[in-house]
Amino acid sequence: MDYPPGKAPLAILIMAVVSGALLLLFPPKIEHGNLQIWTFADAHYRAYQSVLPDFQAKHPETHIDLQLVHERAVTSRLRSAFASDLPVPDMVEVEIKWAGSFFIGPLEDIGFVDLTDELKKPRPDGPPWIDRIVKSRFAPYTARRVTDGVASDHIFGLPHDVHPVLLAYRKDIFDAHGIDAEKLTTWDDFLREGRGLLKKMNANSKAGEMRHYLLNLNSSTSDELELLLFQNDGQIFSPDGAVRMDDETAVQMMLWYVPLVAGPDPIGYSLGTAMDFELVNNAQKDELLLCTLMPDWLSGYYQKYVDNASGKMALMPLPAFKPGGRRTSTRGGTMIGFTKKSRQFDVAWQLGLKLYFDPDLRVKQFREFNILPPLREAWKRPELNEANAYWSGQPLGKMYADQADNAPPQYSSPYVGLARAKLGEALSDCVRYYNSSGAAGFEDFVRKRLKQSADEVRLQERLNPYR
Amino acid sequence: MANEKQYSAWRAQQRMAPYLFIAPFCILFCVFGLYPILKSLYLAFHTTNGPRSLVFTGFDNFRFLLQDPDFYTALWNTSVFAFFSIFLQLPLALGLALLLNSTWLKGRTLFRFVFFAPNLMGQVFVGFLGVVIFSPRYGLFSRFLTAVAGVNPDIKWLLDERFVMPTLVLISLWMYVGYNSIYFLAALQSVDKELHEAASVDGAGPWDRFWHVTVPAIKPVILIVVLMSTIGSFQLFELPFNLLKGTSGPNKAGLTIVMYLYQRGFEVGNLGYASTIGWTLALIVMFISLVQKKLSERVRGHG
Numbered sequence: 087m088d089y090p091p092g093k094a095p096l097a098i099l100i101m102a103v104v105s106g107a108l109l110l111l112f113p114p115k116i117e118h119g120n121l122q123i124w125t126f127a128d129a130h131y132r133a134y135q136s137v138l139p140d141f142q143a144k145h146p147e148t149h150i151d152l153q154l155v156h157e158r159a160v161t162s163r164l165r166s167a168f169a170s171d172l173p174v175p176d177m178v179e180v181e182i183k184w185a186g187s188f189f190i191g192p193l194e195d196i197g198f199v200d201l202t203d204e205l206k207k208p209r210p211d212g213p214p215w216i217d218r219i220v221k222s223r224f225a226p227y228t229a230r231r232v233t234d235g236v237a238s239d240h241i242f243g244l245p246h247d248v249h250p251v252l253l254a255y256r257k258d259i260f261d262a263h264g265i266d267a268e269k270l271t272t273w274d275d276f277l278r279e280g281r282g283l284l285k286k287m288n289a290n291s292k293a294g295e296m297r298h299y300l301l302n303l304n305s306s307t308s309d310e311l312e313l314l315l316f317q318n319d320g321q322i323f324s325p326d327g328a329v330r331m332d333d334e335t336a337v338q339m340m341l342w343y344v345p346l347v348a349g350p351d352p353i354g355y356s357l358g359t360a361m362d363f364e365l366v367n368n369a370q371k372d373e374l375l376l377c378t379l380m381p382d383w384l385s386g387y388y389q390k391y392v393d394n395a396s397g398k399m400a401l402m403p404l405p406a407f408k409p410g411g412r413r414t415s416t417r418g419g420t421m422i423g424f425t426k427k428s429r430q431f432d433v434a435w436q437l438g439l440k441l442y443f444d445p446d447l448r449v450k451q452f453r454e455f456n457i458l459p460p461l462r463e464a465w466k467r468p469e470l471n472e473a474n475a476y477w478s479g480q481p482l483g484k485m486y487a488d489q490a491d492n493a494p495p496q497y498s499s500p501y502v503g504l505a506r507a508k509l510g511e512a513l514s515d516c517v518r519y520y521n522s523s524g525a526a527g528f529e530d531f532v533r534k535r536l537k538q539s540a541d542e543v544r545l546q547e548r549l550n551p552y553r
Numbered sequence: 554m555a556n557e558k559q560y561s562a563w564r565a566q567q568r569m570a571p572y573l574f575i576a577p578f579c580i581l582f583c584v585f586g587l588y589p590i591l592k593s594l595y596l597a598f599h600t601t602n603g604p605r606s607l608v609f610t611g612f613d614n615f616r617f618l619l620q621d622p623d624f625y626t627a628l629w630n631t632s633v634f635a636f637f638s639i640f641l642q643l644p645l646a647l648g649l650a651l652l653l654n655s656t657w658l659k660g661r662t663l664f665r666f667v668f669f670a671p672n673l674m675g676q677v678f679v680g681f682l683g684v685v686i687f688s689p690r691y692g693l694f695s696r697f698l699t700a701v702a703g704v705n706p707d708i709k710w711l712l713d714e715r716f717v718m719p720t721l722v723l724i725s726l727w728m729y730v731g732y733n734s735i736y737f738l739a740a741l742q743s744v745d746k747e748l749h750e751a752a753s754v755d756g757a758g759p760w761d762r763f764w765h766v767t768v769p770a771i772k773p774v775i776l777i778v779v780l781m782s783t784i785g786s787f788q789l790f791e792l793p794f795n796l797l798k799g800t801s802g803p804n805k806a807g808l809t810i811v812m813y814l815y816q817r818g819f820e821v822g823n824l825g826y827a828s829t830i831g832w833t834l835a836l837i838v839m840f841i842s843l844v845q846k847k848l849s850e851r852v853r854g855h856g
Contacts, residue, residue, distance in 0.1 A: 162819040306803030514804035
């Protein structure tokens with residue numbers, strides 16, 4: 087057969103025609119259920135799969151379609167669908183950083199159902215849900231509106247977690263040097279002892295050789311800075327959404343933090359990612375980082391992927407900024423929201439409560455992923471008291487639960503992601519200043535730089551006609 | 554009568570035929586090209602928060618853009634990247650093409666494939682790969698530099714603002730030098746050998762032959778590649794987005810215009826402002842293309 091464009095195009099054409107015909111004749115069975123759920127976390131996806139058959143059996147009229155969608159795709163697809171009035175899933179999990187951006191504009195235009203009344207309803211099995219959950223965890227999923235001078239809070243998501251943070255330290259190293267880390271209850275004590283330990287360990291390393299560092303602290307992104315700011319009662323936004331990242335608490339935090347990651351002898355170091363576990367494994371082998379700020383979810387990943395730290399690490403509450411002060415913080419989070427377009431909110435709500443607040447499921451999830459549920463009654467379960475061999479035999483669940491009620495709030499704003507980036511930019515500049523000029527004029531620089539970042543967020547806020 | 558009917562049906566068919574042939578393109582273009590373009594222009598003058606919530610803001614978005622420091626940072630970063638794309642990447646690509654075109658080089662086909670191969674992977678995969686290669690202390694790049702030159706293994710290539718752009722440029726060199734060299738190679742192979750022979754007979758050395766024979770002969774291809782590289786550079790998104798894990802990098806060192814557009818549109822949710830950025834980018838690219846077109850006409854005129 088002669089086909090002028092050539093044999094390869096002919097082969098491609100034949101394949102296209104044949105595969106097209108096959109698809110037409112035998113269309114793939116795509117089961118689009120009438121209750122669709124999007125989750126972005128693989129751990130959640132796997133945990134929910136085990137619950138769905140039972141729930142499905144009790145609701146035979148509903149077909150549940152659980153989909154695992156990448157975090158960024160959830161955000162962009164959901165936003166596009168809300169914006170263009172296209173079909174949306176009935177229930178969606180949204181990462182804490184992006185949640186606020188869905189609560190912009192008049193309440194009636196927000197795509198999620200206002201859950202406030204449902205959460206405050208009295209329940210036959212105990213107090214209303216809102217009183218059974220760690221209160222601070224509603225903050226990131228709450229939008230405040232002021233009408234005639236009266237503020238009202240509207241909750242648009244159920245919190246999946248608390249994500250309290252503890253300090254994971256290399257117990258083997260601290261023990262070998264005769265340091266009882268758990269007695270170091272303030273950051274001043276911890277840094278003093280830690281610097282002494284580092285001095286001994288780094289005594290023989292020369293330029294270009296491996297060094298040891300005390301703590302995972304990033305010098306260019308705001309992750310750990312923000313976590314510590316929250317611990318010290320700082321915030322990026324106030325409850326009514328005003329930018330707070332240049333207030334006195336934030337200034338003092340920056341003044342405290344930068345010398346830890348900059349200057350001639352930094353004690354903080356970052357591998358750039360907490361989630362590249364090959365890197366983390368190598369780092370643990372080399373004793374690169376002696377301590378790590380450890381939210382509950384990260385402890386689960388360590389157990390699964392960081393073999394080199396198994397049995398060598400232990401957890402303790404974060405050292406406090408002041409004696410008797412807060413010993414934890416929070417990092418990360420997920421909400422589940424119910425879209426207004428859903429035609430079966432009641433079933434979706436029941437399923438949401440099952441997935442998020444069913445103690446049996448959440449304890450099972452805890453045993454697999456170390457994620458502490460936000461439901462206080464689940465903390466009493468014996469599984470949370472089990473000794474964990476990876477963490478030097480400590481009762482991991484109890485340790486996180488003991489701190490969970492003190493987890494600080496993170497207030498909502500459509501500009502959380504932007505503000506975090508701006509805080510990171512301010513940090514980068516402050517680090518550069520400190521590296522070149524040291525402490526001279528540093529405080530003035532920090533104040534100006536934080537104000538600049540905050541003003542840049544305020545500038546973007548001006549574009550929001552609904553503010 | 555029947556003949557007349559047949560004739561008029563045939564005439565109508567003849568008149569309709571061209572429109573039917575181009576109809577699929579027109580329909581697809583209108584739905585997936587023209588409508589989004591016009592819609593984005595409409596959005597550029599609004600702030601939107603869903604289909605029921607649209608506020609006309611006139612030129613506010615454009616006025617805001619002119620005083621937005623982040624936009625200028627993105628524009629600067631993109632321009633720096635474009636500069637290196639043209640003035641570093643293309644000479645290297647041309648050099649590589651000359652090398653691959655040499656008759657004395659054995660295994661040219663293999664080399665061509667090897668240099669072209671990085672482009673087959675795509676920017677997304679290369680971005681992920683870059684994260685591993687350029688990670689501090691344990692990354693291949695850090696280990697190599699430490700072993701060869703005793704460089705500090707803890708340099709944070711993707712976390713230190715001084716190194717982000719050089720890293721991006723380095724990766725794009727790896728990806729695109731081989732790709733662009735294929736264009737140059739095709740052009741070099743079409744240069745008339747007799748011109749070289751005549752120039753040699755007239756006593757021209759290799760450098761003279763390159764400047765006065767090869768370069769004028771491949772000038773149209775050079776201009777096309779410059780234009781494509783410039784436009785491609787201004788549309789840079791996937792590589793820094795994946796390399797920097799969706800962030801702008803330390804102190805916005807990796808923020809490009811398209812990344813900024815994405816952030817404002819899909820992270821903050823301001824589709825109106827994102828459309829404004831998109832239209833501004835389109836105007837910038839159009840302006841650069843026009844300048845390059847004028848320059849190329851002048852160069853051709855001289856040629």
